[in-house]
Amino acid sequence: MSTATSNERYNAPDRERHWQSVWADARTFEADNGTxxxxxxxxxxxxxxxxxxxxxxxxxxxMGDVVARYRRARGFNVLHPMGWDAFGMPAENxxxxxxxxxxxxxxxxxxxxxDQLKSMGLxxxxxxxxxxxxxxxxxxxxxxxxxxxxxxxxxxxxxxxxWDPVDQTVLANEQxxxxxxxxxxxxxxxxxxxxxFFKITEFADExxxxxxxxxxxxxxxxxMQANWIGKSRGIDIPFHRTDDGDPIHCYTxxxxxxxxxxxxxxxxxxxxxxxxxxxxxDIADFIAECRAMDTTEAALEKAEKRGIATGLTVGHPxxxxxxxxxxxxxFVLMDYGTGAVFGCPAHDQRDLDFARKxxxxxxxxxxxxxxxxxxxxxxLAPAKSETVVYIDHFAGITTATSQEGIDATIDWFEANxxxxxxxxxxxxxxxxxxxxxxxxxxxxxxxxxxGVVPEKRExxxxxxxxxxxxxxxxxxxxxxxxxxxxxCPECGGPATRETDTFDTFVDSSWxxxxxxxxxxxxxxxxxxxxYWLPVDQYIGGIEHAILHLLYSRFFTRAMKRTGHLDxxxxxxxxxxxxxxxxxxxxSKETGWYAPSDVRLxxxxxARTAIVIETGxxxxxxGVEKMSKSKRNTIDPxxxxxxxxxxxxxxxxxxxxxxxxxxxxxxxGVEGAWRFQQRIxxxxxxxxxxxxxxxxxxxxxxxxxxxxxxxxxHKAISSVSEAIETxxxxxxxxxxxxxxxxVADTLKGSKQGASGSTEDASFxxxxxxxxERLTHMLGPMMPHIAEECWARLGYNTLLAEAAWPDxxxxxxxxxxxxxxxxxxxxxxxxxxxxxxxxxxxxxxxALKLDGIVRALDGRDVKKVIVVPQRxxxxxx
RNA sequence: GCGGGCGUGGCGAAAUCGGUAGACGCAAGGGACUUAAAAUCCCUCGGAGGCAACUCCUUGCGGGUUCAAGUCCCGCCGCCCGCACCA
Numbered sequence: 021m022s023t024a025t026s027n028e029r030y031n032a033p034d035r036e037r038h039w040q041s042v043w044a045d046a047r048t049f050e051a052d053n054g055t056x057x058x059x060x061x062x063x064x065x066x067x068x069x070x071x072x073x074x075x076x077x078x079x080x081x082x083m084g085d086v087v088a089r090y091r092r093a094r095g096f097n098v099l100h101p102m103g104w105d106a107f108g109m110p111a112e113n114x115x116x117x118x119x120x121x122x123x124x125x126x127x128x129x130x131x132x133x134x135d136q137l138k139s140m141g142l143x144x145x146x147x148x149x150x151x152x153x154x155x156x157x158x159x160x161x162x163x164x165x166x167x168x169x170x171x172x173x174x175x176x177x178x179x180x181x182x183w184d185p186v187d188q189t190v191l192a193n194e195q196x197x198x199x200x201x202x203x204x205x206x207x208x209x210x211x212x213x214x215x216x217f218f219k220i221t222e223f224a225d226e227x228x229x230x231x232x233x234x235x236x237x238x239x240x241x242x243x244m245q246a247n248w249i250g251k252s253r254g255i256d257i258p259f260h261r262t263d264d265g266d267p268i269h270c271y272t273x274x275x276x277x278x279x280x281x282x283x284x285x286x287x288x289x290x291x292x293x294x295x296x297x298x299x300x301x302d303i304a305d306f307i308a309e310c311r312a313m314d315t316t317e318a319a320l321e322k323a324e325k326r327g328i329a330t331g332l333t334v335g336h337p338x339x340x341x342x343x344x345x346x347x348x349x350x351f352v353l354m355d356y357g358t359g360a361v362f363g364c365p366a367h368d369q370r371d372l373d374f375a376r377k378x379x380x381x382x383x384x385x386x387x388x389x390x391x392x393x394x395x396x397x398x399x400l401a402p403a404k405s406e407t408v409v410y411i412d413h414f415a416g417i418t419t420a421t422s423q424e425g426i427d428a429t430i431d432w433f434e435a436n437x438x439x440x441x442x443x444x445x446x447x448x449x450x451x452x453x454x455x456x457x458x459x460x461x462x463x464x465x466x467x468x469x470x471g472v473v474p475e476k477r478e479x480x481x482x483x484x485x486x487x488x489x490x491x492x493x494x495x496x497x498x499x500x501x502x503x504x505x506x507x508c509p510e511c512g513g514p515a516t517r518e519t520d521t522f523d524t525f526v527d528s529s530w531x532x533x534x535x536x537x538x539x540x541x542x543x544x545x546x547x548x549x550x551y552w553l554p555v556d557q558y559i560g561g562i563e564h565a566i567l568h569l570l571y572s573r574f575f576t577r578a579m580k581r582t583g584h585l586d587x588x589x590x591x592x593x594x595x596x597x598x599x600x601x602x603x604x605x606x607s608k609e610t611g612w613y614a615p616s617d618v619r620l621x622x623x624x625x626a627r628t629a630i631v632i633e634t635g636x637x638x639x640x641x642g643v644e645k646m647s648k649s650k651r652n653t654i655d656p657x658x659x660x661x662x663x664x665x666x667x668x669x670x671x672x673x674x675x676x677x678x679x680x681x682x683x684x685x686x687x688g689v690e691g692a693w694r695f696q697q698r699i700x701x702x703x704x705x706x707x708x709x710x711x712x713x714x715x716x717x718x719x720x721x722x723x724x725x726x727x728x729x730x731x732x733h734k735a736i737s738s739v740s741e742a743i744e745t746x747x748x749x750x751x752x753x754x755x756x757x758x759x760x761x762v763a764d765t766l767k768g769s770k771q772g773a774s775g776s777t778e779d780a781s782f783x784x785x786x787x788x789x790x791e792r793l794t795h796m797l798g799p800m801m802p803h804i805a806e807e808c809w810a811r812l813g814y815n816t817l818l819a820e821a822a823w824p825d826x827x828x829x830x831x832x833x834x835x836x837x838x839x840x841x842x843x844x845x846x847x848x849x850x851x852x853x854x855x856x857x858x859x860x861x862x863x864x865a866l867k868l869d870g871i872v873r874a875l876d877g878r879d880v881k882k883v884i885v886v887p888q889r890x891x892x893x894x895x
Numbered sequence: 896g897c898g899g900g901c902g903u904g905g906c907g908a909a910a911u912c913g914g915u916a917g918a919c920g921c922a923a924g925g926g927a928c929u930u931a932a933a934a935u936c937c938c939u940c941g942g943a944g945g946c947a948a949c950u951c952c953u954u955g956c957g958g959g960u961u962c963a964a965g966u967c968c969c970g971c972c973g974c975c976c977g978c979a980c981c982a
Contacts, residue, residue: 243899246898247898248978254982274982351982352980363982368982370980371982446981674921675907675920675921680907683906687921687922692920697934753918753919754919756918760919767936838915839915840915843963844964884962890963891914892962893962
């Protein structure tokens with residue numbers, strides 16, 4: 021290696037390629053299934069192969085890599101794999117636009133992105149890589165499905181879906197914009213289709229209860245999942261029809277409002293409504309209108325509450341003298357509760373609006389203390405903790421609308437035979453059928469004689485056919501006659517393959533388990549899976565807080581029930597990182613300009629962005645998530661080619677706490693780059709002073725050497741703690757601080773007489789400090805750290821070296837500085853021995869100039885001494 | 896509407912046990928080196944006052960608890976996120 025001088029710059033791109041190939045050749049990061057070391061499984065959410073990596077990936081994978089490299093150095097057997105979430109619609113869209121096959125497009129993207137990830141220098145075990153579109157992967161997914169079918173965890177039923185009549189496919193709710201298909205622009209219809217479902221509701225209560233034990237998950241994510249599962253305790257109350265006595269069951273969580281009931285509203289899809297439609301044209305019309313209604317959230321928000329009277333009446337369950345009219349309401353959901361509700365206008369705003377519109381009566385069920393007014397335009401809705409005074413039935417039974425109060429009213433209904441308490445969930449079963457080509461085929465066959473028949477396991481995988489065309493809308497599988505035509509696995513007669521494929525969330529619901537044994541002939545190898553799982557640290561975006569993370573929790577339970585796994589929770593630790601933002605340049609009017617298209621001028625409020633090509637001035641907009649539409653993206657490849665991967669990683673870990681959004685700035689990257697060069701110069705300047713430092717710690721250290729050693733041990737301790745708690749920004753700050761100490765120490769020291777004891781102890785301490793600094797840099801800037809390691813004379817790899825030990829004795833100082841306050845205001849500080857007793861501290865504090873001056877002759881009333889922390893003199 | 900989070904310098908942020916508010920970085924200003932620039936190094940850097948020693952103010956706003964509050968409690972204001980015809 022050449023001898024660097026202070027002027028020589030560190031050539032990051034060149035050295036990074038070198039170390040990447042060294043790691044690859046040594047197979048440094050390939051994990052063994054089972055060693056006597058403790059295991060640690062680090063996983064970042066695998067990417068969709070869209071074509072190029074973006075800064076969000078860089079941030080995500082940089083964080084995961086810090087954890088992986090740190091744990092490896094701490095003696096763990098680390099599994100840190102990478103793969104591709106490779107099925108999905110963009111590949112089909114690309115196929116339509118570019119006339120390529122979705123598979124070709126996907127695998128080409130994977131090749132590009134793999135190279136990009138490799139240039140980041142991540143400590144990944146590439147030998148375990150797979151894509152979910154590999155037949156070897158989806159074959160095992162089909163096997164899992166058949167097992168789940170056997171276990172009753174998968175089933176088929178009719179369901180209402182968003183149907184795009186032009187593209188001829190089901191659309192997810194997110195793909196319906198203003199009632200129109202996002203691609204075709206066609207009016208979306210509601211259509212009833214037979215769909216495959218996974219029975220996630222089977223585990224509703226368990227998925228909810230187990231959240232309490234996920235103590236290394238963000239509280240926010242656990243709350244979001246709890247809300248999504250939406251457990252509620254209520255009661256099913258039958259209201260009997262006055263004509264034939266048949267009950268209409270209404271579900272409510274507020275049985276205490278029964279006195280205020282003034283009508284019943286049923287869903288347009290309710291069986292009673294459906295049967296009335298046969299004889300009444302106006303009701304049939306109303307139902308048809310409701311069905312055509314736009315179902316997007318935004319539209320529902322604005323949608324008018326409308327209804328039609330059925331002419332039916334029911335008896336009031338508690339008050340035999342009263343009858344209530346039955347209405348059909350467009351706001352009643354068939355798939356929540358019983359599809360029927362009783363309206364209580366006095367205490368529910370929506371019911372009140374409805375009652376006013378159709379002139380229905382309004383009756384109070386209770387009054388709130390100090391409020392005896394009749395309900396006018398606003399419903400009387402108490403907070404859960406507020407005490408209310410009931411009228412009639414519940415007078416004396418409940419005193420509050422708390423859960424205890426509600427439970428008491430439920431008991432009352434049950435005791436009187438008027439209803440049955442029920443626990444309900446908002447969570448619905450997971451519909452997984454998609455009318456798409458580029459997904460995992462659902463391995464079943466439709467036989468005219470035997471009905472729906474599961475494929476035989478020996479016929480798996482049911483592979484996607486390659487000869488498909490995308491010149492027509494709809495699912496190419498559906499018009500592929502030879503692929504569709506099969507013999508029935510049961511009777512051998514002519515039958516048809518299922519042409520729906522799985523939702524791509526199925527693919528990502530168990531990939532973490534597959535990484536344990538990616539080549540296995542079964543979905544997982546139990547020994548490998550039980551060794552590695554659960555994932556110790558999972559890192560990804562908050563946008564997956566519900567869907568992916570809930571589905572994975574379900575799948576793990578399903579895989580336990582079907583005998584594949586021996587655990588229920590896949591991710592012991594979860595971390596959700598923030599986004600990468602950038603300023604925007606331009607506006608809707610001027611169009612948006614990429615950061616490389618503009619030149620920035622001026623400062624503060626006078627800053628302007630000039631379009632380089634035209635010289636036009638455009639507005640500088642807000643700091644927003646990097647996105648193609650606003651063109652405020654920075655390509656990681658450019659950054660890595662220019663500054664190197666270490667710099668990109670370092671900047672992504674600096675400054676902002678990892679869970680918060682970080683702003684990408686040119687100045688910030690340059691700061692990271694300067695730091696890298698500074699490390700390089702520091703090594704170059706310090707190595708001559710290290711010279712032939714003794715390898716063993718000298719018996720006694722000079723003051724300077726001891727001070728440096730203490731700083732080094734404190735820094736290692738702080739950085740370790742910061743990494744373990746995933747506070748990477750603090751780890752970065754501690755490294756900066758320690759780098760400053762080493763540089764200052766070097767500058768402040770003079771070379772003594774050659775061979776002197778003092779000089780030898782300094783050389784030893786300096787060398788030790790540089791080694792420790794190198795270790796600290798390792799997880800974050802792994803390439804330059806290897807370079808420093810080599811420079812320190814090692815011919816081993818830092819990536820395989822053990823994290824340095826900390827001597828606790830070096831973390832404490834004998835002398836310490838504590839603040840001294842007078843009446844709570846700092847007036848001076850005291851340097852005193854760490855173990856000075858209270859009396860000594862008090863005496864010394866009262867003698868300080870600043871304290872004497874502040875007291876100004878006043879009597880001391882009291883002195884509070886908190887040893888090793890503070891003294892407060894009360895005067 | 897329901898649930899949750901956050902408000903600290905010009906900026907990103909530290910201070911997570913109630914104990915010196917602003918570590919560390921960025922930006923900015925001044926200086927050294929240089930023919931010059933870049934790079935590098937040194938100094939200043941929350942606000943106000945003062946020649947200085949130093950004093951006063953300061954963690955969204957208003958109260959409170961405490962010897963001591965960015966941190967705990969009560970009440971406001973603002974921003975962000977999630978869920979939502981959920982009965």
